[in-house]
Amino acid sequence: MAALPRVLLFTGKGGVGKTTSAAATAVAAARDGIETLVMSTDAAHSLGDALDRDLGATGTGAAHRIEDHLHALQVSGNRHFDGSWDVVQAYLVDTLAALGVDPVVAEEMTSLPGAEEIAALLELREQARSGRWELIVVDCAPTAETLRLLAFPENLAWHLRRVLPGTAGMRRAARPAAAAALGIPLPGREIVEILRRWHDDMLAVRHLLASATSSVRLVTTPESVVIAESRRTWTSLSLYGYAVDAVYVNKILPAPALKEGDGAAAQWLRSWNAAQTRGIDEVVQSFVGVPVVRSPYLEREPIGPAALAELHGQLDLGTLAGRDITKPATAEPMQVRRTDAGFDLALRLPLTSAKEVGLQRRADELLLTVGDHRRIVTLPSVLSRCTVADARVRSGHLTIAFVPDPAQWPR
Numbered sequence: 168m169a170a171l172p173r174v175l176l177f178t179g180k181g182g183v184g185k186t187t188s189a190a191a192t193a194v195a196a197a198r199d200g201i202e203t204l205v206m207s208t209d210a211a212h213s214l215g216d217a218l219d220r221d222l223g224a225t226g227t228g229a230a231h232r233i234e235d236h237l238h239a240l241q242v243s244g245n246r247h248f249d250g251s252w253d254v255v256q257a258y259l260v261d262t263l264a265a266l267g268v269d270p271v272v273a274e275e276m277t278s279l280p281g282a283e284e285i286a287a288l289l290e291l292r293e294q295a296r297s298g299r300w301e302l303i304v305v306d307c308a309p310t311a312e313t314l315r316l317l318a319f320p321e322n323l324a325w326h327l328r329r330v331l332p333g334t335a336g337m338r339r340a341a342r343p344a345a346a347a348a349l350g351i352p353l354p355g356r357e358i359v360e361i362l363r364r365w366h367d368d369m370l371a372v373r374h375l376l377a378s379a380t381s382s383v384r385l386v387t388t389p390e391s392v393v394i395a396e397s398r399r400t401w402t403s404l405s406l407y408g409y410a411v412d413a414v415y416v417n418k419i420l421p422a423p424a425l426k427e428g429d430g431a432a433a434q435w436l437r438s439w440n441a442a443q444t445r446g447i448d449e450v451v452q453s454f455v456g457v458p459v460v461r462s463p464y465l466e467r468e469p470i471g472p473a474a475l476a477e478l479h480g481q482l483d484l485g486t487l488a489g490r491d492i493t494k495p496a497t498a499e500p501m502q503v504r505r506t507d508a509g510f511d512l513a514l515r516l517p518l519t520s521a522k523e524v525g526l527q528r529r530a531d532e533l534l535l536t537v538g539d540h541r542r543i544v545t546l547p548s549v550l551s552r553c554t555v556a557d558a559r560v561r562s563g564h565l566t567i568a569f570v571p572d573p574a575q576w577p578r
């Protein structure tokens with residue numbers, strides 16, 4: 168199998184410059200000779216606008232050639248689903264409702280990603296394993312949708328394991344009775360086949376996104392409200408096991424030297440300069456250890472590859488400068504270490520205090536909640552035969568201590 172390409176996902180609040188930053192990064196990489204695909208998971212279809220090209224949904228998933236080493240793709244929902252999503256979604260909603268055992272399920276029912284978003288994930292996976300690209304830059308939808316989308320593979324796979332016949336968690340013979348007991352509508356054969364394929368596809372997507380070659384770049388503007396959202400996003404992404412390897416602070420206004428008596432416009436600019444400087448400081452202090460990229464507010468919208476390349480040339484890349492963009496830059500978001508007493512599972516969970524974290528153990532699964540977000544960590548066999556002895560949040564890590572459960576270890 169071909170090595171995984173580097174995958175960079177750009178997300179952030181609406182209008183901050185996700186599409187622009189993603190496209191500028193892709194153009195610059197391509198002009199460095201890196202075989203690059205830039206694709207969008209945002210139904211807003213603005214990638215084509217930024218590149219000044221009609222990426223007209225061809226329905227075939229074919230990427231459009233933009234220039235040497237650069238292709239772009241706007242995903243259309245049709246290719247992967249042919250309308251099957253409606254059927255499956257209706258079934259899932261019934262199933263999840265009937266499963267009512269889990270309090271977060273209700274939330275998921277109302278927040279299933281749309282067909283187009285899921286199609287984008289599947290497309291990403293296909294492109295990643297095509298072996299065609301060294302770098303795939305993904306222009307994502309605004310934060311909330313992106314988080315829902317990134318959590319989806321793991322969550323869906325978890326539910327499917329419980330309703331699909333013949334998969335782990337529910338043995339074939341036990342399934343109809345167990346399903347009936349839970350009031351789950353039994354899926355028809357057609358749906359079983361679709362769900363089974365999805366289960367495998369979603370695990371593959373999850374594997375790709377959580378691997379060390381993939382990371383998220385958060386785009387923000389130097390304004391308190393936007394920065395606050397970026398901070399929350401960072402925690403949520405870490406909870407799901409996704410690494411953030413840069414924060415882009417976009418739309419930084421120029422700060423020319425101003426004199427007394429320069430007039431109202433100059434005063435206005437001066438006051439924004441001061442606020443933006445505070446904002447940039449806040450970003451640097453909030454994202455300890457994460458490279459911060461500073462991006463100027465240009466005189467006009469950077470539209471088209473030439474303008475995007477020019478914007479990229481004006482970025483202050485900070486500690487990213489000179490780094491090979493195709494090489495992963497972050498440490499594993501989750502680590503398991505041996506200790507005297509057993510094992511420690513450490514999860515990067517920045518900006519979180521212990522009281523925001525909920526921890527629930529269910530057989531070989533840990534349910535972690537931070538605020539509104541939930542993550543299911545499926546424990547490797549060695550940890551599933553342990554009990555949780557302790558959990559603590561310290562210096563940006565949640566560390567869960569496991570000790571072997573004597574009853575579950577051969578003597």
Ligand SMILES: Nc1ncnc2c1ncn2[C@@H]1O[C@H](COP(=O)(O)OP(=O)(O)O)[C@@H](O)[C@H]1O
Nearest residue numbers: 181182183184185186187463464465467468469
């Ligand atoms: N650094 C910048 N300088 C000038 N205009 C910018 C800059 N970044 C983004 N824009 C403009 O701001 C608008 C929103 O940017 P966009 O990248 O589409 O945001 P998002 O994808 O986050 O919604 C677009 O019109 C874009 O051209």
Ligand SMILES: [Mg+2]
Nearest residue numbers: 185186209213
């Ligand atoms: Mg956009």
